[in-house]
Amino acid sequence: xxxxxxxxxxxxxxxxxxxxxxxxxxxxxxxxxxxxxxxxxxxxxxxxxxxxxxxxxxxxxxxxxxxxxxxxxxxxxxxxxxxxxxxxxxxxxxxxxxxxxxxxxxxxxxxxxxxxxxxxxxxxxxxxxxxxxxxxxxxxxxxxxxxxxxxxxxxxxxxxxxxxxxxxxxxxxxxxxxxxxxxxxxxxxxxxxxxx
Numbered sequence: 001x002x003x004x005x006x007x008x009x010x011x012x013x014x015x016x017x018x019x020x021x022x023x024x025x026x027x028x029x030x031x032x033x034x035x036x037x038x039x040x041x042x043x044x045x046x047x048x049x050x051x052x053x054x055x056x057x058x059x060x061x062x063x064x065x066x067x068x069x070x071x072x073x074x075x076x077x078x079x080x081x082x083x084x085x086x087x088x089x090x091x092x093x094x095x096x097x098x099x100x101x102x103x104x105x106x107x108x109x110x111x112x113x114x115x116x117x118x119x120x121x122x123x124x125x126x127x128x129x130x131x132x133x134x135x136x137x138x139x140x141x142x143x144x145x146x147x148x149x150x151x152x153x154x155x156x157x158x159x160x161x162x163x164x165x166x167x168x169x170x171x172x173x174x175x176x177x178x179x180x181x182x183x184x185x186x187x188x189x190x191x192x193x194x195x196x
Contacts, residue, residue, distance in 0.1 A: 003174060004047035005166025006038060007121065007159045008054040008105065010098035017159030019167040020045055025148045027167070029160040035105055042109055048174055050109055051119035051166035054102025055090040057187030065096040076118070076182030076189040085123040117173065117180075118189040121165035127192045130165075133158035144168065 007017035015031040018041060032038050042050065058064075059071040072091045073081070080087050090099045106116040122132050130143035140161050141152050149164060156164070169190050172178045178190040 002045050002047040003167045003170040004050045005163040006052045007162035008052055010094050017163035019163035021167040021171050026150045027164055049115040049170045051117050051170040053119055053121050053166050055099040056102050056106045056118040074186040079181045085126050118187045119166040119169045121162040124165050124169045133161050
């Protein structure tokens with residue numbers, strides 16, 4: 001049984017971090033460039049679910065990524081803002097390419113009858129008390145190890161560490177320890193439940 005995380009790049013010329021966790025939290029990481037490569041990995045591994053670090057839907061009332069003006073935020077985005085979690089809105093620059101790619105990839109994976117959730121590793125890391133990769137990649141890897149993730153390497157890239165975070169969020173979802181934030185027509189994001 002595998003839980004897959006994808007730290008998706010906005011374009012196929014940049015590396016996307018990939019990770020799978022098993023139920024014992026043993027991890028394997030790698031990078032991919034092409035959507036076809038990512039889909040081949042999904043076909044081979046048949047994960048329980050996939051968490052993708054990319055917006056997987058448009059805000060209600062927005063019909064296109066090319067449209068200027070509001071709305072800029074989805075329900076899940078507003079929840080991140082409410083919690084004080086910083087992120088980039090889907091309507092700015094490179095986020096448009098990432099959103100378009102994420103939507104296409106999620107549709108292809110769902111055609112394979114595999115659930116796909118939007119994840120945001122920075123938000124997951126904030127909620128779990130882990131540093132984000134740009135603050136301390138070494139600290140992030142150390143924090144993931146403290147959560148029980150096995151087989152991480154000091155050579156893991158930031159993209160791979162974020163993919164591990166996405167896979168860990170899917171693992172928490174499977175254990176009932178994540179909440180689903182948002183609505184299906186805009187994209188449902190999974191975030192770790194708040195600890196009492």
